[in-house]
Amino acid sequence: xxxxxxxxxxxxxxxxxxxxxxxxxxxxxxxxxxxxLVAQRVQRVSVATGIAxxxxxxxxxxxxxxxxxxxxxxxxxxxxxxxxxxxxxxAAVSWSLPLSQSDDSYGVCPxxxxxxxxxxxxxxDGTSCVQPSMYDGxxxxxxxxxxxxxxxxxxxxxxxxxxxxxxxxxxxxxxxLAQRLYPGKDPLGQSMYLGDAVIRVVGVVDTLLxxxxxxxxxxxxxxxxxxxxxxxxxxYVLRSAPQDRARLLREGRQALLAASPNRLVNPDRMEPYTDxxxxxxxxxxxxxxxxxxxxxxxxxxxxxxxxxxxxxxxQQRTRSIGIRRAIGATRGDILRYFQTENFLIVGAGxxxxxxxxxxxxxxxxxxxxxxxxxxxxxxxxxxxxxxxxQLAVLGPALRASAVPPVVATRSV
Amino acid sequence: xxxxxxxxxxxxxKRNPVLTALMVLAIGLGIGASMTMITVLHVMTNxxxxxxxxxxxxxxxxxxxxxxxxxxxGPDPADNLTWPDAMSLLRAHRGVRQAAMAGGxxxxxxxxxxxxxxxxAGRYTTADFFAxxxxxxxxxxxxxAEDDAAGAHVVVLSDELARKLFGRADVVGRxxxLGELDYRVVGVVSRWDxxPQFYADxxxxxxxxxxxxxxxLSVAVNEDLPVSGNESGWSDDEKAGSSKRGAxxxxxxxxxxxxxxxxxxxxxxxxxxxxxxxxxxxRFQRPPTEAALFGLxxxxxxxxxxxNDVHLQLWLALGFLFVCMVNxxxxxxAKFLRRSGEISVRRALGARRRDIFVQLGVESALIGVAGxxxxxxxxQLGLWSVRHRPDDYARIAQMDPSMLAGxxxxxxxxxxxxxxxxxxxxxxxxxxxxxxxx
Numbered sequence: 059x060x061x062x063x064x065x066x067x068x069x070x071x072x073x074x075x076x077x078x079x080x081x082x083x084x085x086x087x088x089x090x091x092x093x094x095l096v097a098q099r100v101q102r103v104s105v106a107t108g109i110a111x112x113x114x115x116x117x118x119x120x121x122x123x124x125x126x127x128x129x130x131x132x133x134x135x136x137x138x139x140x141x142x143x144x145x146x147x148x149a150a151v152s153w154s155l156p157l158s159q160s161d162d163s164y165g166v167c168p169x170x171x172x173x174x175x176x177x178x179x180x181x182x183d184g185t186s187c188v189q190p191s192m193y194d195g196x197x198x199x200x201x202x203x204x205x206x207x208x209x210x211x212x213x214x215x216x217x218x219x220x221x222x223x224x225x226x227x228x229x230x231x232x233x234x235l236a237q238r239l240y241p242g243k244d245p246l247g248q249s250m251y252l253g254d255a256v257i258r259v260v261g262v263v264d265t266l267l268x269x270x271x272x273x274x275x276x277x278x279x280x281x282x283x284x285x286x287x288x289x290x291x292x293x294y295v296l297r298s299a300p301q302d303r304a305r306l307l308r309e310g311r312q313a314l315l316a317a318s319p320n321r322l323v324n325p326d327r328m329e330p331y332t333d334x335x336x337x338x339x340x341x342x343x344x345x346x347x348x349x350x351x352x353x354x355x356x357x358x359x360x361x362x363x364x365x366x367x368x369x370x371x372x373q374q375r376t377r378s379i380g381i382r383r384a385i386g387a388t389r390g391d392i393l394r395y396f397q398t399e400n401f402l403i404v405g406a407g408x409x410x411x412x413x414x415x416x417x418x419x420x421x422x423x424x425x426x427x428x429x430x431x432x433x434x435x436x437x438x439x440x441x442x443x444x445x446x447x448q449l450a451v452l453g454p455a456l457r458a459s460a461v462p463p464v465v466a467t468r469s470v
Numbered sequence: 471x472x473x474x475x476x477x478x479x480x481x482x483x484k485r486n487p488v489l490t491a492l493m494v495l496a497i498g499l500g501i502g503a504s505m506t507m508i509t510v511l512h513v514m515t516n517x518x519x520x521x522x523x524x525x526x527x528x529x530x531x532x533x534x535x536x537x538x539x540x541x542x543x544g545p546d547p548a549d550n551l552t553w554p555d556a557m558s559l560l561r562a563h564r565g566v567r568q569a570a571m572a573g574g575x576x577x578x579x580x581x582x583x584x585x586x587x588x589x590x591a592g593r594y595t596t597a598d599f600f601a602x603x604x605x606x607x608x609x610x611x612x613x614x615a616e617d618d619a620a621g622a623h624v625v626v627l628s629d630e631l632a633r634k635l636f637g638r639a640d641v642v643g644r645x646x647x648l649g650e651l652d653y654r655v656v657g658v659v660s661r662w663d664x665x666p667q668f669y670a671d672x673x674x675x676x677x678x679x680x681x682x683x684x685x686x687l688s689v690a691v692n693e694d695l696p697v698s699g700n701e702s703g704w705s706d707d708e709k710a711g712s713s714k715r716g717a718x719x720x721x722x723x724x725x726x727x728x729x730x731x732x733x734x735x736x737x738x739x740x741x742x743x744x745x746x747x748x749x750x751x752x753r754f755q756r757p758p759t760e761a762a763l764f765g766l767x768x769x770x771x772x773x774x775x776x777x778n779d780v781h782l783q784l785w786l787a788l789g790f791l792f793v794c795m796v797n798x799x800x801x802x803x804a805k806f807l808r809r810s811g812e813i814s815v816r817r818a819l820g821a822r823r824r825d826i827f828v829q830l831g832v833e834s835a836l837i838g839v840a841g842x843x844x845x846x847x848x849x850q851l852g853l854w855s856v857r858h859r860p861d862d863y864a865r866i867a868q869m870d871p872s873m874l875a876g877x878x879x880x881x882x883x884x885x886x887x888x889x890x891x892x893x894x895x896x897x898x899x900x901x902x903x904x905x906x907x908x
Contacts, residue, residue, distance in 0.1 A: 073895065074807075077800035084793050092786070122579060122587065123650060181539055322577065322587045340860050345779055352503070352786050356793055359496050363797040366489055370804040426778050 064399050071371070075403060078367055082407025082443060085360040087414035090439045091422065092353040094431050099346045103339040105277070107156040108232075108265030110204030111331050113146075114295055115303045116155065117310050118327035121290035122320050128288050129220060131318060136196065138317045139294055139310055144302040149199040149295050152222075152287040154191060155331070156267040157338040162192045162222075163268075166250050166281070168239040173251040190235050190279035191268040194222070195295075196286050200230065200263065202297050205282070208233065210246045210261030213284040217260075221288030225252065230261035234278030250281075257283070290321075295331075303330045360443075361450040364404075368396060368454035379458055380465030389459040396455035397448060404447035408440045415439070472832070479833035486805070490837065493798055497841025497885055500794030502848025503787040505869075505877040509849065510856060511784055512873060513866045514677070514776050518664035522604055523766040525727050527565075527734065528669075529741050531555055532760035533720065533753065538704050545672050547702030548760075550720040553691065555748075560596060564740050565726035565733070567602040570687055571595035572722050573670055573698040576649040578683075582637045590631055590648065591698065592683035593670075594690035600626070600659075602727055603669070610642035610657035613686060621688040625653035631682035632658050646683075649695060653685060665866045666775050668766055669725055671699025676775050677863040687722075690714070697721055717753060738763050780863075791884070798837075798888045806830055806896035817901035826897035834889020835882060842881025849877055 068075045117139075121131065132150050139148045153160040167173040167187040176187045193199070200212050210230065219226050229250065236245035236259070250257045266280040287293075294314075298306050307330070311323045336343070372379075379392055419431040483490040517523050532548045533555065551559070556570040571593050578590040599605070600612040613624045625646055632639045632655075635646055645652050666676035689695070691714045705718035713719065728734045738761075745758035764772060806813075813826055849869065856867040869877075 071804075073891075074800055074803050077796055077803065081793055081796040081800065084789070084796065088786075088789050088793070095782075120577060120589075122577065125650075183539075322589070324589075337860065341777075341779060344859055344861075345783075348783060349786070352790055355499055355503075356790060359499070359790075359794055359797050362492050362496065363800055366492065366801050367804050369489070370801075370808055374808055422782075426782060 064395065064402065074367060078363065078403050079407045079410065081360055081363055082404050083410035083414055085356050086408055086411025086439055086443055087418050089353050089356055090415040090431065090435050091418050092349050094435060096346055096349045099342045103342045105267065106265055107267040108205060109156060110297065111335060112300045113297050114331035115307050116329060116331060116334065117294045117307065118324060119292055119294065119314055120322040124290050128290060132292060134317055135294065135314055138313045139296060142306060142309055142313060144298050144306055146297045147198055147202045149196045149202040150287055150292050151195040151199065151295060152289060153293055154193050154269050156269065157335050158269045159338065161269040163189045164192060164252050165189050166252050170251055188238055188279055190281050193280060193282045194285040194287055200282060202295055205266055206264040208262050208264050212261060217284040218286055220286045222285065225255035225257065226283045226285050227258060228260045229257045229281050229283040230263055231259055232263055232266045232278050232280045235280065236262050238279065357446060361446055364400065364447055364450035365454060368451045372454045372458040376461055376465055379461045380463055383461065383463035384466040392459040393455050396451055396458055400447045400451040401444065404444055408443055412436050475829045475832040478829055479836050482833055483836065493801055493837050494840045494844055496794045496797055497838065497881060498844030498848055500791035501842060501845025501877065501881045502852055504791045505845060505849035506852030506856065507784040507787040509853060509869050509873050510780060510867050511776060514863055517767060518666055518668050519603065525729055526725055526766045527728050528725050528764050528769050529559060530762045530764065531745055532756045534704055534756065536755045545700045547704060547720045549672055550700065551722045551724050552717055552720050553715045553722065554717050556722040556724050559724055564737055565728050567598040568726040569596045569599040569602050570722050570724050571599060571669060573674060574690060574695055575698045578631065578635055579647045580635050585634060585637065588634060590682045591679055593681045594687045594695065595684055596687050599684065602725060605662050606660050608658045608660045609640050613656055618686050618688050621692045622686060623651060623653045623689060624656045624686065626657040626659060626684040627655055628682040629658055629660050648683060651693060666770065668770055669723055671723060672773055673700045674698065675862040677866055795884055795888050799891055802834060802889055803892035803895060806892045810899045813896055813899045814901045817899065823897045827893050830893035830896055831886060831889055834893065835886050838882040838885025841885055842878045845881050846877050
């Protein structure tokens with residue numbers, strides 16, 4: 059293919075060609091980063107909670123007065139909810155559930171020496187202590203949530219204490235926390251030091267995400283302990299078949315109010331668990347939508363620019379195309395001419411765009427929580443833009459190749 | 471002459487209707503996206519109390535121990551004041567008006583049957599609060615400093631909460647039940663919702679929270695009512711670090727009105743002196759110069775209420791606009807240069823370069839006006855979608871007239887700028903050469 063004539067022809071349209079190269083470069087830089095941001099957000103919103111999300115519903119109840127007997131009310135409520143048809147199991151928690159955004163966390167140390175060290179420093183940083191999230195709840199919580207117990211046992215009735223004033227003697231922790239606190243050891247039977255209390259690990263669950271997310275490294279640090287909620291506000295967790303959730307929420311509210319009317323069961327605070335999860339990630343899903351829209355918009359505008367310019371150039375060169383055809387160029391030659399020209403322009407844009415993409419990524423890294431752009435984005439981005447360019451130029455190029463040789467003999 | 475250029479421009483645009491439409495669409499999309507995000511940023515950095523903000527200040531002390539390290543994600547405990555410090559500042563009475571405050575959420579029980587119980591968000595504060603911020607009363611008035619001192623069970627309700635509890639608004643003198651206690655209603659305020667809620671603790675939803683009741687801070691301390699903001703303690707002694715009256719727990723916000731620069735300077739000096747005195751007493755450990763006085767807008771800037779996502783969205787929109795503009799420059803350039811023949815004829819007939827420049831400029835401006843109109847519609851659509859996000863700032867995403875005009879000016883300016891280079895390039899076409907070529 060003759061590249062030199064293309065280059066010398068482009069030199070005549072230097073300014074326009076440079077503008078097109080610039081546009082492709084900026085599009086390439088922005089779209090590469092946008093795709094990367096989308097990938098990061100998608101990874102964030104698809105994190106596993108470790109619970110049976112599709113089978114759970116939550117109902118929030120708030121008693122009017124703190125003077126009532128919370129234990130009696132919770133026991134009655136649980137019995138009422140359990141009696142509804144379709145409920146497989148039910149448990150009460152104070153407020154903590156994965157992604158519920160209400161967190162209860164304590165500093166926990168694997169041994170007494172590190173506890174003293176952390177106390178002296180007034181911080182768990184730099185010691186082997188961590189700040190896991192604590193999940194309280196009534197009997198059967200582990201089964202109701204659908205947690206996968208991979209070692210040890212569930213709690214027995216004797217393990218339970220009432221209210222946050224008392225610390226239970228045993229706990230079940232996540233695998234991630236076990237590996238952090240007791241690396242290389244069997245976590246069963248180990249002791250956790252929490253303030254003045256010593257708590258024995260009796261079980262390990264596979265995954266249980268925290269109510270709030272910080273960084274992936276610590277998001278799986280959770281403890282379930284046999285502490286019954288004892289406040290006038292309580293959250294009931296119901297497990298049922300997915301299709302029963304809406305009905306159970308409706309009937310559950312009525313049943314609770316019938317059992318004792320002296321309380322607030324706010325319809326805004328009862329929902330299938332999946333709604334709670336969706337709310338937690340709402341900003342991320344909005345952002346994903348915006349990023350995708352912006353990326354597609356940019357590609358569209360760039361394709362538009364390429365097609366528009368090619369169109370002009372074809373019109374402008376009709377006469378010279380005719381001459382080339384008259385002296386023996388085939389239709390394929392003309393088609394390839396425009397395709398090659400586009401390939402060169404987009405190629406120059408991509409080279410510049412790659413540099414810009416890394417520059418943009420560096421700027422984003424200093425101001426936002428963005429990591430380094432992986433290298434494999436570059437060939438994919440290049441391929442996508444080349445493809446886009448070829449598609450955009452195809453129409454005008456075909457029109458150019460259809461110019462009959464006889465045009466050469468006409469004066470304008 | 472202008473009318474003639476308009477006619478020429480229209481004729482030229484009509485010759486390539488698809489291309490014209492695409493250029494208008496590109497400007498419209500770019501402007502629409504940018505103006506949506508600029509508007510969101512504009513309303514989020516708005517002055518919540520335009521008439522008073524110049525005279526409102528918030529004092530800050532640093533009572534934290536020297537060895538206290540502020541860990542990672544949590545709010546800074548030094549953003550708030552402890553009870554003893556807030557009460558000292560209040561009693562010193564160095565400002566024109568001053569008030570200490572904290573947020574709280576209480577379960578409100580309806581008085582009239584048939585109404586629903588609800589959680590009401592409100593504020594525990596001191597007597598000057600209403601005059602300090604200019605809260606408008608519908609019925610009654612606030613409480614007095616004597617009520618504060620006595621811990622009187624009085625409450626000021628918002629019009630909204632009064633209607634939810636009593637079914638009507640003129641309820642001064644009646645009794646409202648909030649949490650576990652009864653309060654005598656002394657006033658009802660009409661809708662007052664500065665956005666952002668600059669005086670609240672940093673952990674709340676700054677743009678969506680509205681206070682629906684106000685009651686004396688002394689009651690909240692006496693009865694240990696729940697506080698909804700950040701309560702940070704830093705004492706090994708659990709009691710001092712977690713009780714509301716404790717000297718080692720910060721949970722209060724404090725605002726003061728200072729009318730003249732001299733008063734501001736005096737107050738700054740007073741804060742440093744107070745800190746020095748506390749340090750001499752052994753309570754404070756950090757240098758007294760840590761004490762600071764923020765103006766309202768400075769405080770909002772310091773708090774940085776705009777989420778990173780919004781910044782990112784703004785940059786994305788501006789990047790999009792930029793690419794759209796480069797696109798239009800290229801298209802206009804190709805378009806104008808294709809008309810070299812026509813231009814050289816006009817030049818040969820006596821048109822000056824300036825005339826050609828203006829003629830082509832009018833054409834680009836026309837595209838800008840059309841693109842701006844489309845961009846305005848797209849921005850309204852964008853803001854509508856922002857208002858339907860569940861984000862805290864969703865409800866305030868509205869375009870005011872100045873932003874409306876700004877959108878239009880930006881669109882026309884952008885497209886005229888985009889047309890400058892092509893028009894300049896085209897008006898340099900030499901008359902003779904082009905005539906010969908055709």
